[in-house]
Amino acid sequence: MKTTAIIAAGGVGARLGIAGGKQLLEVCGRPVAAWAASAVAAARGTGELVIVCDPERLKDYEAALRSALATDKPLRFVGGGATRTASIAAGLAAVSADVEVVLIHDGARPLVTPDVVDAALAALVAADADIAGVVVGHPASDTLKTAGLPRSVCDLPRNDKGASQSQVRDSTHDGNEACHCEEPSKGARQPFGEQATALPLITGTLDRSVVWQVQTPQVFRAAALRDAYGQAVAAGHEATDDAGLLEAAGYGVVLFCGPHDNIKITVEEDVRLAEALLRARLADRDGNLAALRERIDQGAAKAGQEG
Numbered sequence: 001m002k003t004t005a006i007i008a009a010g011g012v013g014a015r016l017g018i019a020g021g022k023q024l025l026e027v028c029g030r031p032v033a034a035w036a037a038s039a040v041a042a043a044r045g046t047g048e049l050v051i052v053c054d055p056e057r058l059k060d061y062e063a064a065l066r067s068a069l070a071t072d073k074p075l076r077f078v079g080g081g082a083t084r085t086a087s088i089a090a091g092l093a094a095v096s097a098d099v100e101v102v103l104i105h106d107g108a109r110p111l112v113t114p115d116v117v118d119a120a121l122a123a124l125v126a127a128d129a130d131i132a133g134v135v136v137g138h139p140a141s142d143t144l145k146t147a148g149l150p151r152s153v154c155d156l157p158r159n160d161k162g163a164s165q166s167q168v169r170d171s172t173h174d175g176n177e178a179c180h181c182e183e184p185s186k187g188a189r190q191p192f193g194e195q196a197t198a199l200p201l202i203t204g205t206l207d208r209s210v211v212w213q214v215q216t217p218q219v220f221r222a223a224a225l226r227d228a229y230g231q232a233v234a235a236g237h238e239a240t241d242d243a244g245l246l247e248a249a250g251y252g253v254v255l256f257c258g259p260h261d262n263i264k265i266t267v268e269e270d271v272r273l274a275e276a277l278l279r280a281r282l283a284d285r286d287g288n289l290a291a292l293r294e295r296i297d298q299g300a301a302k303a304g305q306e307g
Contacts, residue, residue, distance in 0.1 A: 001100040003121060005040045006091040007051045008216075009033040009061065009107030010080030022265055023053070023107040024064055028278040032265055033061075034068035035110030035278070040217070041071040043117035046103060048074040052091040053107075055079025085238045085245070089229050095222070102225050104242050105217040108265045110274055116258050117217055123256045124219045132224035132251035135243045136258035137214035144211055147200035212255050215262050218242050224251050 009023040023033035030038075033051070040046055049071075053061040062077045069075065078094045080087030088104060095102060101124065105112060116136060124134045218241065225242070228249040232239070239245045243253045261277055263270055 001125065002096075002098060003046050003101040003103060004048045004050060004095045004099045005046045005103040005105060005117075005217075006088060006095070007033065007037050007040065007049060007105055007107045008080075008084065008087060008091070009036075009051055009053045009065075010084075010087040024061065025265075025271070027110060027265075027271065027275050028282065030068050031064055032110045032274075033107035034065055036105060036107050036112060037065060038069055038071070039112045039114050040103070040105050040117055041069060041073050042114040043121070044114070045118050045121040046073065047099075048076060048096075050076045050078055050091045050094050051107070052078050052080040052087045083238055084240070085229075085232060088242060089233055092226060092229055099222050101219060102222050103217050103219045106215075106264055109216055109262055110265065111262050111277055112217065113259075116262065120217050120219045120256055120258075123254070124221070127254060130252050131254055133218060133220040133243055133246055133253040134256050135214050135218045135241070135253055136216065136256050136262070137212045138257050138260055140208050140211040140213050141260075142208075144206040144208060145202045146204040146206065148203040150198035150200050214241060214243065214255070215258060215264070216241075220246065220253075224249075 024031045026032075027035065033053075037049060037051060041049055051061070051065060058077055058079050065077075066075065076094055078091050080090055091104075092102065101121065103117065103121065105117075120134050120136050124131070127134065220242065224246060228245040228251060231237075231249050232245045237245065237248065239248070246253050263273060265271055265274055
């Protein structure tokens with residue numbers, strides 16, 4: 001089936017604190033988005049790549065990524081929107097009408113491999129006709145909690161013996177002006193060591209056996225994806241992943257188990273982890289190439305002796 005891949009590279013990297021977007025941050029000598037796009041381009045099942053990026057830096061992205069991508073497959077660069085949904089909608093508008101399958105991958109996931117891409121595409125081909133998409137992810141391994149309104153950890157004035165009178169109270173502070181706690185943004189991921197003083201209160205524990213952590217690539221039948229995005233744009237709906245829009249539109253989407261190391265770069269710790277994993281892969285590749293060269297040399301020497 002004719003397949004186009006959309007690379008979502010329009011994030012501004014606010015949580016990472018990288019000016020101009022994390023997708024152009026160099027990791028092991030290449031931009032993050034170049035690692036992601038290269039793997040997608042190297043997959044057997046993909047055709048054209050549509051790379052969605054910051055519209056104000058379109059030329060910068062195109063210059064950086066074209067020079068870093070070694071592929072003969074067509075590349076198209078498209079300016080994104082203010083949200084992920086708007087950006088993918090812009091990329092989808094650039095996909096040819098005769099395309100049957102659309103693959104979407106985060107430009108901030110540099111550790112995806114061509115094998116994972118091809119496996120996800122094959123899973124969609126093998127799926128029943130009523131299945132509109134396949135999402136790569138893996139069963140949750142951590143215990144997952146739900147959180148409610150933050151609670152404030154307040155350092156109240158010390159008593160007459162010099163001991164700190166700390167207590168946990170509602171984030172409304174009960175009118176106590178001595179508290180200077182800050183409420184974290186909803187859903188914000190705090191880097192280690194920068195924990196906000198307003199701590200979310202646990203409201204429940206999820207059944208881990210029915211929870212998956214989803215990643216990209218996410219692969220969809222083009223007609224269903226266009227329909228779901230049309231409905232979402234018309235209704236003003238947003239989603240943190242594309243499968244969510246198809247679910248809302250009533251389409252069936254299945255999960256495909258992928259590797260845990262297909263991480264998304266969001267905070268500084270992710271950069272260090274991605275660098276370490278990429279270095280290990282490069283070392284394995286170089287070691288395998290060296291072993292192959294040695295076997296070739298040994299075979300040539302043996303042939304020369306026999307001749």
